[in-house]
Amino acid sequence: MFRQKAHEAHDEKPGHEEHTITVLADPRLETKQPEPKPISISGADALPDGPNVAVLLDHQPTERYKAISLQAVDKVAEKHPALKPHLYDVKLAGMVFPFKASPYYVDELIDWDAEDLRQDPFYRLVFPTLDMLDDSHRTMLEEAHAEGDPKKLIQTVEQIRADLNPHPAGQKLLNAPKEDTLTGVQHKYSETVLVFPAAGQTCHAYCTYCFRWAQFIGDDELRFAQKEANSLFEYLERHEEVSDILMTGGDPMVMKTRSLAQYLEPFTNPSFLPHIKNIRIGTRSLSFWPQRFTTDSDSDEVIELLRRVREEGGRHVAIMAHLGHVREISTPKAKQAIDRLQKEAFATIRSQSPVMRGINDDAEVWAEVS
């Protein structure tokens, strides 16, 4: 597991901080990496007006989501100077591994005053480091960068990515239903179908440990995505043994509510595929962008959609939150989002998380989060 190597060593190798911080731009990062469209909230008409949200709006301005990409880390360093000594590390590692953060994550979850920033759990969770590469890949990358030839650098990045095969056990072939027309669906447990909606194949921020990173690097050969709901519904109709749908990604909650509704709205009708009893949505938006459920322009609609699937469709709706640290659910914004999901959408929030070295491999962290 190459990601498990990520945090085995944390001390920067000698000489790194003397490097010039400029890193050649990787054109693919600018042209191919999918980004969710910024959500704009304009004017009072666009603001949600539910009772809990009215209280929320009394106390905080609405914000719009704008992804912080690798190209924007210099700006982050201007605002949070503790990042400056690590820019070379982040920029070079970020050419191989996808990097993205949200303003909420950067400003409210990372402890920029930490004695050692690289030990801060939330810095480590999202900011890539060259320590994620083995020595030979790291040397290849640093040498290609030092040569200054953009073509050579791109080829090197591609070679390293190919070596880090994201589907090492043939998952693309072995876990998928054997139907050419049905892409982006995995059916490996008889009662559960995993759906990867095409519009949800990104996240509000990217985790450094993510084993689905191939979804984010703009390589269609590696990508696994479900393009339209009807073929999924036809498949489910023929498979009455399926009781659970797990919508996953990426993060389905990056989708606008109208896109999510293509998959969920039919389940507000109890006679539609009645053998589907449980709908689970895997999302890290509570951690990365809790505003998805409170102040985004279609946050009311998503809460209402989940409520209708639960109440009108009679399905069990669960938000699989993947919480790994108590800090994620301690901010006022996260608490407000949890409140809406539970009290207005009547959704169950469940969580599971990997144990991540230096992030939550500590019994006290788990005692707090549970």
Ligand code: SF4
């Ligand atoms: S939220 Fe999940 S899919 Fe997205 S980067 Fe993190 S681990 Fe990967």
